[in-house]
Amino acid sequence: MRAMRESADLVVLGAGPSGLAAAWRAALRGLSVVVLERAGHVGGLSASFEVAGVRVDHGSHRLHPATPPRLLADLRGLLGDDLQTRPRNGRLRIAGRFVGFPLRAGELARSLPPGLLAGVARDAATAPLRGGRHADTYAGTLRASLGPALYDALYAPYAVKLWGLPGEEIDGDQARRRVTADSPWKIARRILRGRPDGQGKIFHYPRRGFGQIVEALAEAATAAGAEIRLGAACTRIEPAEESVTLHTSRGSGTGNSGTSPGSASPGATPTGAGGEAADGRIEAGRVFSTIPMPALARLVEPGPPAGVVEAAGRLRFRAMVLVYAVHEGGRWTPYDAHYLPGPETPVTRISEPANYRTGAADPADRTVLCFEIPCAAGDDLWTAEDFSGLIHETLAASGLPPVNLAEVAVRRVPHVYPVYETGYAAHLAGLDAWAGTVPGVTTFGRLGLFAHDNTHHAMAMGYDAVDSLTDADTGTGTGTGTGWDTAAWRAARARFAEHVVED
Ligand SMILES: Cc1cc2nc3c(=O)[nH]c(=O)nc-3n(C[C@H](O)[C@H](O)[C@H](O)COP(=O)(O)OP(=O)(O)OC[C@H]3O[C@@H](n4cnc5c(N)ncnc54)[C@H](O)[C@@H]3O)c2cc1C
Incomplete structure (x- = not known):
């Protein structure tokens, strides 16, 4: 042609x-x-x-x-x-129980196991003493700021699911880019006073x-x-x-x-x-x-120097399988999303899109749930063909209502989360500096x-x-x-x- x-x-x-x-x-x-x-x-x-x-x-x-x-x-x-x-209406599973998400003070105090609550309170009281030197990793940064109790219960297992690495192998930038309330006091302030303009309580959605x-x-x-x-x-x-x-x-x-x-x-x-x-x-x-910046580097001719190409090859993106479960029998729950940080399932979140909006032409007799499953492109989750077992197991393991499964649809997205593995910043800086010269x-x-x-x-x-x-x-x-x-x-x-x- x-x-x-x-x-x-x-x-x-x-x-x-x-x-x-x-x-x-x-x-x-x-x-x-x-x-x-x-x-x-x-x-x-x-x-x-x-x-x-x-x-x-x-x-x-x-x-x-x-x-x-x-x-x-x-x-x-x-x-x-x-x-x-x-209005936001989500739930977060922590220590085997669901709490409203965004967090609410009274409910938190009632729902969290006393041991965890005591640990969070102790960490809050000792926060000033934890300053000083800590490893600039996701784990080090959040253990120092949030304290070990909340980090271990919530953030550590979520990191492994989201990015495929333990927090000790993830750069501290990840915590700074992803965790807006980074101390027990900021979390407490948000819970008690709310955020400016009611930010934690509402969202916009077409x-x-x-x-x-x-x-x-x-x-x-x-x-x-x-x-x-x-x-x-x-x-x-x-x-x-x-x-x-x-x-x-x-x-x-x-x-x-x-x-x-x-x-x-x-x-x-x-x-x-x-x-x-x-x-x-x-x-x-x-x-x-x-x-993706590494893809750009492959397209430009003449290409970047060998060192930059090698650096580009070291930057990893996390992939995601999105599993859509069609549930017969009307809405599944009144919630918009369930956040599942725990290790009992690879699913990180289940959302019910019809609950994000009102006045849409959504059918009354069925709803669709979206299961988010971060993974590595090519791994067992990425290549799995049948997700109905995982759907039922996840719901049972998380104490969620079962679904009346009529159909399952799957989307696989190769580039979802940039992975800030320790050392990523140097690789990115080289590639970015080259991109700036094109x-x-x-x-x-x-x-x-x-x-x-x-x-x-x-x-x-x-x-x-x-x-x-x-x-x-x-x-x-x-x-x-x-x-x-x-x-x-x-x-x-x-x-x-x-x-x-x-x-
Ligand atoms: C699970 C999940 C939940 C999220 N939730 C929220 C949320 O609640 N609120 C929010 O604000 N944001 C959310 N985000 C983030 C949001 O999706 C992104 O910020 C946004 O889509 C990024 O826009 P972008 O244009 O930079 O990239 P993308 O949306 O990734 O678009 C890049 C485009 O480039 C195309 N492309 C790739 N390679 C090539 C090529 N070689 N040639 C031509 N085209 C190419 C792709 O097909 C794609 O269409 C979420 C993201 C994820 C993964």
Whole structure:
């Protein structure tokens, strides 16, 4: 086939929330924008799809009230009344019992075993004495700040399930990026006083599933003139000072949300699709990449030095199997999510998407539960074919009601959590420093920066990237060209480093 050749001011790799937000903002400024998305649908990890007539997400997803007002206002503008504000209603299993999550003081005092409560109280009282030197690992950081009792009961087993490593082998950055209340006193203050603006008590969620956010972003980007190509993979990137040449081909149609062969496939919902993907070349004034940073390193020619390639190979992502259990007989429980940190099951969370929203067209006679199972791509969980046994065993082991199982659907996602194994920072720094030298190419997003984040963080990165564009000729910050304001981007990266994930 003869390769088509075309040009665009901006090519965005990946149609997750970071890429879509960037595409929308850039198109609004009058840039010609092409988005290349390898999967057959937009949204990345934030997408929704249908199982047994129920819209479901990639695990529990909610828009956190910490979303910056500017982004929230834009999303309200796009979604209108469909963006609902809902009370949180989750449960966390700790020491063999369920407590409400977010935590409530009275219930905690009543429900936790006296031994654990006494341990937490003792650790709180002795917290000032625990300062000083401790290993900069997840375990060392949280044992010093939270105390051993809470760490051992909750955080230690959860770390093994989520990231596949004991806390002693995980960098302290993981604790700083993931644990917002990092001392017994902060936890107690939150429980007793609540969080600003009732943050722990509510969340935002669209009536038609979390994916309605990315679908609305894709529609807005398309309406502003961006072209979104689904099933389109980038196979090579040749950067030069004047422009960047991207080689494209029809993708696998799975992207980061691949459903492996043989598993029941929840139908993907292509949205905001522009042209059909084709083999070809695009000359881009600038490239925004939101694909995994190691994948970017493999695409760029000439590639990075051998040391950087080796460093890239050492960065690991945790994979996840998402198992959707169709339960006949109406709603399963009134809760939105059950958090299961304990070692009795590999499942970390069970969510019931219909309970995240109201007024949706969800069927009355059935519901769908999503079981999140972190794993390593290729391991026994990843390759398992039948999950019905695990579903029933998990519910029984966790003291949860049984399901009347009508159907099971499975999604396997290879890149879910960046793993901050001790030593990761040096590998990442080398790769990131190299990425910063590639002319005309900027990497960001969850996979693009190897960062733990929320959807609002990913969107903010897209906005900040567009705000760093300058008029190419004058170098001024008009944002209407494809030049680059290095100082603005450096400041934005410093802001991203402050992002802390909200659960
Ligand atoms: C289990 C789980 C629960 C979460 N819960 C929440 C929550 O409650 N609230 C919240 O705000 N956030 C939550 N998040 C985080 C949220 O999903 C991410 O922050 C967000 O989706 C990241 O957006 P992104 O655009 O950076 O990356 P992604 O969503 O990963 O999108 C990247 C896109 O790039 C595409 N791609 C990859 N490789 C290529 C390639 N070579 N060529 C072209 N395209 C490619 C992928 O197919 C994908 O569409 C959760 C994440 C997980 C895993």
